[in-house]
Amino acid sequence: MGLLALGTALEWPEAKKKADQVRQWGIEQLLANWRRARGKERDALLWGDEVEYLVVALDDTAKKARLSLAQAEILKSLARDEALWKSGGCKNRDNGDHDGEEPPHFHPEFGRFMLEATPGRPWGIGFKDLLKVESNMKWRREIAKAHMAPNESPITLTTFPRLGTKDDYIQPYYPPSGPALRSQFVPDEIANPHIRFPTLAANIRSRRGRKVELNVPVYKDLNTPSPFKDPTVDYNLHQWPEDDDVRNGAAKDDHVYMDAMAFGMGSCCLQITFQAKNMTEGRRLYDQLSPLGPILLALTAATPIYKGFLVDTDVRWNQISRAVDDRTPEELGEAPLKNDRWRIPKSRYASNSTYISQDPRLRKEYLDPDLVVDENIKKRLMDGGMDELLATHFAHLFIRDPLVVFSEDLEELDLNKGDHFENLQSTNWQHMRFKPPPSESDIGWRVEFRSMEIQITDFENAAFSIFIVLITRAILSFDLNFYIPIPLTTENMETAHARNAVLDKKFYFRKDPFPRRVPKTPQLSTNNSTFSSTTSSAVNTPPPSPPLGPVETEYELMSISDIVNGCPDGSFPGLIPLVESYLNSVNVDVETRCFLASYLDLIQKRADGTLWTGARWIREFVAKHPSYKQDSVVSEEITFDLVKAVEEMTAKEGRNGSVGWELLRGKKKN
Amino acid sequence: MKLILSTSNIMKGGRPSVIRQPPTQKSNVELINSLRSNFIASQQIDTPNGSTNGDANGSQTSRQDYKSWTSEQDGALYIPAIDFSQPGLSEERDQYDITVKLFYLPGIPVSRRCAHTREAIDLVLKELHVKSIDLLIVSFPGILFDADDDSEDEEASTNGEPDDFDSMVQTWRVLELLHEQGMIAQLGVAEFGSERLARFLPHTKVKPSVDQINLKDCCVVPKSLILYAKQEHIQLLTHNDCNDILPVGTTRELLGPTEHGSGILASAPEAEDGIQGDVEPQWVVKYTAVVKDRGVVENKGYFALADVGTCVKDRA
Numbered sequence: 001m002g003l004l005a006l007g008t009a010l011e012w013p014e015a016k017k018k019a020d021q022v023r024q025w026g027i028e029q030l031l032a033n034w035r036r037a038r039g040k041e042r043d044a045l046l047w048g049d050e051v052e053y054l055v056v057a058l059d060d061t062a063k064k065a066r067l068s069l070a071q072a073e074i075l076k077s078l079a080r081d082e083a084l085w086k087s088g089g090c091k092n093r094d095n096g097d098h099d100g101e102e103p104p105h106f107h108p109e110f111g112r113f114m115l116e117a118t119p120g121r122p123w124g125i126g127f128k129d130l131l132k133v134e135s136n137m138k139w140r141r142e143i144a145k146a147h148m149a150p151n152e153s154p155i156t157l158t159t160f161p162r163l164g165t166k167d168d169y170i171q172p173y174y175p176p177s178g179p180a181l182r183s184q185f186v187p188d189e190i191a192n193p194h195i196r197f198p199t200l201a202a203n204i205r206s207r208r209g210r211k212v213e214l215n216v217p218v219y220k221d222l223n224t225p226s227p228f229k230d231p232t233v234d235y236n237l238h239q240w241p242e243d244d245d246v247r248n249g250a251a252k253d254d255h256v257y258m259d260a261m262a263f264g265m266g267s268c269c270l271q272i273t274f275q276a277k278n279m280t281e282g283r284r285l286y287d288q289l290s291p292l293g294p295i296l297l298a299l300t301a302a303t304p305i306y307k308g309f310l311v312d313t314d315v316r317w318n319q320i321s322r323a324v325d326d327r328t329p330e331e332l333g334e335a336p337l338k339n340d341r342w343r344i345p346k347s348r349y350a351s352n353s354t355y356i357s358q359d360p361r362l363r364k365e366y367l368d369p370d371l372v373v374d375e376n377i378k379k380r381l382m383d384g385g386m387d388e389l390l391a392t393h394f395a396h397l398f399i400r401d402p403l404v405v406f407s408e409d410l411e412e413l414d415l416n417k418g419d420h421f422e423n424l425q426s427t428n429w430q431h432m433r434f435k436p437p438p439s440e441s442d443i444g445w446r447v448e449f450r451s452m453e454i455q456i457t458d459f460e461n462a463a464f465s466i467f468i469v470l471i472t473r474a475i476l477s478f479d480l481n482f483y484i485p486i487p488l489t490t491e492n493m494e495t496a497h498a499r500n501a502v503l504d505k506k507f508y509f510r511k512d513p514f515p516r517r518v519p520k521t522p523q524l525s526t527n528n529s530t531f532s533s534t535t536s537s538a539v540n541t542p543p544p545s546p547p548l549g550p551v552e553t554e555y556e557l558m559s560i561s562d563i564v565n566g567c568p569d570g571s572f573p574g575l576i577p578l579v580e581s582y583l584n585s586v587n588v589d590v591e592t593r594c595f596l597a598s599y600l601d602l603i604q605k606r607a608d609g610t611l612w613t614g615a616r617w618i619r620e621f622v623a624k625h626p627s628y629k630q631d632s633v634v635s636e637e638i639t640f641d642l643v644k645a646v647e648e649m650t651a652k653e654g655r656n657g658s659v660g661w662e663l664l665r666g667k668k669k670n
Numbered sequence: 671m672k673l674i675l676s677t678s679n680i681m682k683g684g685r686p687s688v689i690r691q692p693p694t695q696k697s698n699v700e701l702i703n704s705l706r707s708n709f710i711a712s713q714q715i716d717t718p719n720g721s722t723n724g725d726a727n728g729s730q731t732s733r734q735d736y737k738s739w740t741s742e743q744d745g746a747l748y749i750p751a752i753d754f755s756q757p758g759l760s761e762e763r764d765q766y767d768i769t770v771k772l773f774y775l776p777g778i779p780v781s782r783r784c785a786h787t788r789e790a791i792d793l794v795l796k797e798l799h800v801k802s803i804d805l806l807i808v809s810f811p812g813i814l815f816d817a818d819d820d821s822e823d824e825e826a827s828t829n830g831e832p833d834d835f836d837s838m839v840q841t842w843r844v845l846e847l848l849h850e851q852g853m854i855a856q857l858g859v860a861e862f863g864s865e866r867l868a869r870f871l872p873h874t875k876v877k878p879s880v881d882q883i884n885l886k887d888c889c890v891v892p893k894s895l896i897l898y899a900k901q902e903h904i905q906l907l908t909h910n911d912c913n914d915i916l917p918v919g920t921t922r923e924l925l926g927p928t929e930h931g932s933g934i935l936a937s938a939p940e941a942e943d944g945i946q947g948d949v950e951p952q953w954v955v956k957y958t959a960v961v962k963d964r965g966v967v968e969n970k971g972y973f974a975l976a977d978v979g980t981c982v983k984d985r986a
Contacts, residue, residue, distance in 0.1 A: 042761070044963035125965030277964055477681055477967035515682060585681075585967045586960050587769055587805070590883065590891050590906040 007406030012206030026420035043444030052268035053154035067113035111266035134462035183260035215255035264323020282445035294492035302614030349429035463599035506557035564607035712750035758799035776811035807858035
């Protein structure tokens, strides 16, 4: 999660004054870096996964599961061990099964109850590497667990079911309502104490002019009151000016109301980053993976509970989006534009809004008509030599204000660094991220795929990670084309939120992903004039002849099963058959293919409903719990049992009818 | 006359190269479809003025004379014509892993394999503009690997006549020679069970480094084969090719005058609208060039060679 430099963080009105300077310097750093790195070529495929954990503490006697705020101690202990490892003096960590693998890295996250772990070294495409992913993920979990108190463990639920309730859901306990978050549900101590995080939260709130506002529709069960008025909301607090928010209608009927960054940024995700061969390939993958974002979000759905209630959505995405939404009433369109520069349709955390590939197949019609761009920044980038598409992308990201500004960093502009650029880049949390090479390193152009929800078991996390990697190889090998108009991807992202969207909803998807066979021109006559059509709708270079049909004929609504497994009528081939077809074209050894088959099988069956999503499994778990009263309330007792079940599932992975077989095996016996 | 059928690069050929099928079902659909679509694409060459044909009826009814899209060289008809001057690979040779799989077809005399092997490899080298390949896997006709039964029983398990052991060894000599000449870095076989491998290895100077097996479910490889392969440092790879990859009937249909054919062969014994005589496919070769450290398949295609004529070579 971004940079963790130290310094004097400016509070909002001061930070705001420096916004233009940070943006300008950021753009100069971007330009300098882009000039340096644009010719970078022939980088290998390297990729990495990021797994995020909640740290829970179980109290078996009181039958309570709480979030542990021990992040700092755990990380310190892990770091000590890692240093020891590097110096070669480590004997107590068993590296037996992980011969030749570097010890994993652990990182802090926004929530003080969270941990992030990445492999010690990025993965390659060597098929042997793919086999190591799952065991490496398990190894990370073991190591993390070994550095926790005996009753603590890392679990991979996206959110803690009772975060923000009235009970003592954190350990140690702190009462809510601190100066940074001003939340009536969570204390400031819920966030990582590093100055960056409270500043981020406080400045989002200050910029916005009120607290962030998350209203998630409640799941209406038989005994759920109607209208449902969130019973945990306190309308009589008078500690902070923001306590007025709820009196001004912030909490909506029939919704679960939340009011702090922690409810969003405290969610765990599964993110994958790829290094591309060069900038061109990176830009292509950014575009082609973008339409897959909502599909993978629905497939990985795992978030049906907030603040002790079953909700009517299955995924975390919009909650994070709202938890960091710093837009002012003017930018939101709730007040006439006076001080702000424009209305902004999306939060800083949202589905992405640009296509950036210099691909002749990219048509003007695909671009977002509502894209907000800082024209001055765009001009500066283009004057600096950058092409219009890429300049537009960054000039779009740079419409935002920097949120955390350290005064020490504003003394001198260092063009060999990227800190000001990263300041804005890393607080634009879109579902795809295009990452220029970091300065002063050998790393290449990278693309990050960010929409997936973390899964309960490492088997699932490995399966989805590897699936995405294989999809990128199929995209590049078959020259696939998944372009659809960006607003449809935005709409798909919303669709993915619906309860059981994976089976019940349809998504816009391109009907024919294959490249058109370029008609051969008669040999020896390299007649370029036939390509210079003036009716072109392509953004980039000349369009392929014959002329393209209307954009609307290129896509249709498809079920996730059709997209993943192929349409029964054969019209859309399906992502899995494409991956299989790719695998049939490369040399894969028997053992690897067997592993890959089990991963692809999981995804295939999630898509066709044979296997449940995590969200569905959690819903069923709650519904069947003896103490559940059909009133949408997920009690402490249910939460305790759920966490226990999740721990068991992580270990047994649904084998022999053990807990979770419905989402991992599909049958009780095997 | 020899007919040299080619698919060109099927990774960039669009739709027909990827087809929906149960992933582990063996199939020659890829070969047949990509040949057919390459033939069709070659017949739709734009004329310089842009319009395909003055004929208002469209392209289907007025089939072009095959001579316009094929080319004859040294007694061989290239279907379609191949422009070998086109660059084969976009990066330097050492960036690629080039795997070639050669299918000897059932019923073709073993005595021709030496020539066939050279012929096939030469075409691939020419197409990709390279001097050597990294791995050549040979597929002998009539061997079927059965995961459920490790004692592969050649006499009973095939529909064509089984390839006898001596002929395999004899063929291997040819491959060893090409290996010696530096044209092929590694050799491999397909569908060998552990017993066949054990029998085969003592007869080889250059051991196969790969055994490629087709399994309905690759998680049920016989333990004996896994252990033996490990002991002999033979890599077990998977594939989903079919054993009889290019039957005579399919070839006839592909080249014939019917709706699905490409009009190379004459429509009737007396007709002058095509080549007269019988068709006999001789071999099929599949080549794949993968960018090593990126796992991208950049070029994949097939060549197939068939003899045609009233005096198709005697099976001596």
